[in-house]
Amino acid sequence: MAPYQTIKDWPEADRPREKLLAMGAQSLSETELLAIILRNGNAGKSAIDHARLxxxxxxxxxxxxxxxxxxxxxxxxIGPAKIAQLKACLEIAKRIGSQKWETGQPLHSAADVYHHFRENLGRAKREFFYVVLLNNKNRKIREVKVSEGSLTASLVHPREVYNPVIRESAASVIFVHNHPSGDPAPSAEDIDITKRLKEVGDVMGVRVLDHVVIGHDRYFSFNDRGML
Structure with missing residues (x-):
């Protein structure tokens, strides 16, 4: 039988905490995130083993x-200390999720967008595409539903997307849509549509700050990944 290895014995690039610091929390699986919360293993099992279980x-x-x-x-x-760590982190996540991104509030990150839309879009059975209008201080003006159904170039046309931008004199925008499959990784169509909308925004002098794709309990940010 191979000797038991703790996570500290793993290659540094494979350790959840080091991976999070190098690549961001969104790059980790649920198992890896839980392992970080649990911190360490016991009874001959690593934190990853406990998280998976x-x-x-x-x-x-x-x-x-x-x-x-x-x-x-x-x-x-899993003893009292680990249970307390789990419950505390999950409660923090719920409290963040309950904080709505109201009109006039500033945008701080893609996570703000995700937490605002997660409740309605995270488990939706159809695709929805929204444009969030912001002023020159990155404060929300309002959000507009552009389309409902499969995300295609015909449904998400620059004219429909930018009409409310012009009416509200928005300085910048964020695009948001969901993937009913639960996997927020962008499709080739997502990437193409984002590129076209960004090009139109550049011509109009409207900054495209991000395109956030909502999945089941996670999201993908074009801006965070350097794809804008």
Whole structure:
């Protein structure tokens, strides 16, 4: 039998904490994120092993959130300290998610956009495309639904996207749409549409700050990935 290895024994590029610092939290799987919260393993299992077991036993992050402390304590190796860490982090996430991005509030990051749209778009069965209008201080003016259905060039036409921008004299915009599949990775069509809309914005003098794709419990930001 191979000797037990802790995460510290892994190559640095494979360790969840180092990977997060190098590539950003959105690049980590749910298992890796949970492992960082759990911090370390025990009983001959690594934090990754414990995280994987929790996700399997409770059916995902939502199941862990809904489980009681008593139910979680039934998982071998998960004691009061780890339960408290899990519950505290999940509660913080819920409180952030409950903070709506109201008109007049400034934009700080793609995460702000994700948390605002997650409740309505994160589990939607159809694709929706929105344009968020911002003033010259990156404060929200309003959001406009441009299309509903499969994201195609015919449905997301620059004319329909930029009409409300002109009416509201917006200085900048953020595009938002969802993937019903749950995987927010952009398709070739997403990339092409974003490129065309960015080109039109450049001609009009309207800054395109981001295009955020909403998935199940995660998102993809064109700006964060340097794709704008």
């Amino acid at each position: 929790l996700l399997q036993q409770f059916g995902g992050l939502r199941g862990i959130d809904e489980a009681t402390a008593s139910e979680i304590s039934g998982v071998k190796g």
